Amino acid sequence: MSDTTSNQMWGGRFAAGPDAIMEAINASIGFDRRLAAQDIAGSRAHAAMLAATGILSDKDVDAIREGLLTVLSEIEGGTFAYSTALEDIHMNVEARLKELIGEPAGRLHTGRSRNDQVATDFKLWVRDQLDAAAEGLQALMRALVAQAESGADWVMPGFTHLQTAQPVTWGHHMMAYVEMLGRDLTRVRDARARMNECPLGAAALAGTSFPIDRDMTAQALGFDRPSANSLDAVSDRDFALEFLSVASISAMHLSRLAEELVIWSSAQFRFVTLSDRFSTGSSIMPQKKNPDAAELIRAKVGRIFGANAALMMVMKGLPLAYSKDMQEDKEQVFDAADNWMLALAAMEGMVRDMSANRDALAAAAGAGFSTATDLADWLVRVLGLPFREAHHVTGSLVAMAESRGCDLPDLSLSDMQGVCAGITEDIFSVLGVENSVNSRMSYGGTAPAQVQAQAERWRSVLG
Numbered sequence: 332m333s334d335t336t337s338n339q340m341w342g343g344r345f346a347a348g349p350d351a352i353m354e355a356i357n358a359s360i361g362f363d364r365r366l367a368a369q370d371i372a373g374s375r376a377h378a379a380m381l382a383a384t385g386i387l388s389d390k391d392v393d394a395i396r397e398g399l400l401t402v403l404s405e406i407e408g409g410t411f412a413y414s415t416a417l418e419d420i421h422m423n424v425e426a427r428l429k430e431l432i433g434e435p436a437g438r439l440h441t442g443r444s445r446n447d448q449v450a451t452d453f454k455l456w457v458r459d460q461l462d463a464a465a466e467g468l469q470a471l472m473r474a475l476v477a478q479a480e481s482g483a484d485w486v487m488p489g490f491t492h493l494q495t496a497q498p499v500t501w502g503h504h505m506m507a508y509v510e511m512l513g514r515d516l517t518r519v520r521d522a523r524a525r526m527n528e529c530p531l532g533a534a535a536l537a538g539t540s541f542p543i544d545r546d547m548t549a550q551a552l553g554f555d556r557p558s559a560n561s562l563d564a565v566s567d568r569d570f571a572l573e574f575l576s577v578a579s580i581s582a583m584h585l586s587r588l589a590e591e592l593v594i595w596s597s598a599q600f601r602f603v604t605l606s607d608r609f610s611t612g613s614s615i616m617p618q619k620k621n622p623d624a625a626e627l628i629r630a631k632v633g634r635i636f637g638a639n640a641a642l643m644m645v646m647k648g649l650p651l652a653y654s655k656d657m658q659e660d661k662e663q664v665f666d667a668a669d670n671w672m673l674a675l676a677a678m679e680g681m682v683r684d685m686s687a688n689r690d691a692l693a694a695a696a697g698a699g700f701s702t703a704t705d706l707a708d709w710l711v712r713v714l715g716l717p718f719r720e721a722h723h724v725t726g727s728l729v730a731m732a733e734s735r736g737c738d739l740p741d742l743s744l745s746d747m748q749g750v751c752a753g754i755t756e757d758i759f760s761v762l763g764v765e766n767s768v769n770s771r772m773s774y775g776g777t778a779p780a781q782v783q784a785q786a787e788r789w790r791s792v793l794g
Contacts, residue, residue: 369459387441419449444565460672461574478685
């Protein structure tokens with residue numbers, strides 16, 4: 332059917348056809364064609380149910396099933412002719428089905444509405460994206476675990492306020508992101524479980540008088556159950572909002588890691604070297620290697636969170652049940668999904684390919700009086716000083732070392748005893764960065780043994 336053909340599927344309600352402006356604002360086929368596979372899957376399940384309940388004849392349903400497969404093959408083969416006059420993917424598919432099989436195509440819509448049809452299609456699409464996100468998250472987590480295992484005992488500075496705080500290990504830092512992404516993974520799985528109710532059969536808003544079997548269609552489409560309230564089923568977009576919320580949090584985590592890679596790969600830090608596959612050169616400065624992929628990942632959270640806010644604004648004032656505003660629900664989700672999946676894949680590639688500079692990490696770990704807390708802890712644990720007094724003594728020793736341009740281990744025992752007479756030679760056993768990280772054996776601590784244990788736990792979880 333051509334774009335100039337008036338859409339008469341409403342039984343003549345708009346016999347003269349909408350003008351060009353109305354057609355442009357009303358049509359969604361420009362973007363909802365992405366739901367084609369889900370739309371045809373839903374229609375096939377619906378048709379099978381209509382045959383099983385005796386609402387349609389087996390002959391009609393056989394023709395519908397074969398016709399839908401033909402339409403799907405045309406779409407997948409790139410030969411399907413989309414029409415904006417037909418508004419959306421549902422009407423485009425139905426019109427082509429009618430061209431292929433004739434009258435039986437008109438019976439496919441028995442016992443359903445475009446309202447429950449689009450809700451079902453959209454849910455199926457979002458569910459597929461959640462499954463893809465789960466795979467992407469696990470792949471990235473495996474890459475981080477591999478980095479952690481290879482550098483479980485590599486010392487590096489831990490930061491607060493981006494200032495050197497205490498020594499940690501490279502493995503411990505990598506595993507911190509595994510934990511973050513692990514929470515993202517649980518959110519993905521929770522969201523998928525919560526959304527897995529089938530709207531099909533809710534019809535326009537009140538259900539249908541036809542003796543349909545909603546359990547059958549729900550099961551055929553992989554849902555746990557049919558949705559329990561027809562009004563809610565067609566007006567609910569919580570599943571899309573939750574998808575965007577989960578994507579926003581996950582993209583924020585990716586952005587934090589991306590920011591660290593930007594900093595770490597700079598000439599000032601030299602903590603990591605990113606592969607050429609995820610970097611670019613400068614057009615005029617031959618010495619530069621720019622972390623473009625990391626910078627672009629860092630920016631993705633803006634698009635994804637923007638989509639979340641946009642859909643929230645679309646939905647916030649809508650009365651029950653369906654309103655045409657809800658046609659604006661898809662483009663933001665499509666864009667956010669594309670960018671989240673791309674960011675996950677790019678980050679996984681960067682993490683797998685990057686090389687940590689062990690020497691640079693170690694040199695930085697020992698700078699900035701990073702073992703000052705170990706000294707204070709020793710004063711409390713061995714000499715029994717109150718922590719506030721130990722803090723004061725340590726601060727005095729840091730000031731002394733700073734004035735001499737040296738680090739704490741470079742001070743002599745007599746220097747230290749001049750500040751606190753009880754200090755013994757044993758103090759030097761805690762001042763080295765290696766000693767510091769090895770002592771952090773509390774559960775979840777940075778000690779290499781703890782890092783290895785956590786890496787093994789996640790290896791087991793991720794499979």
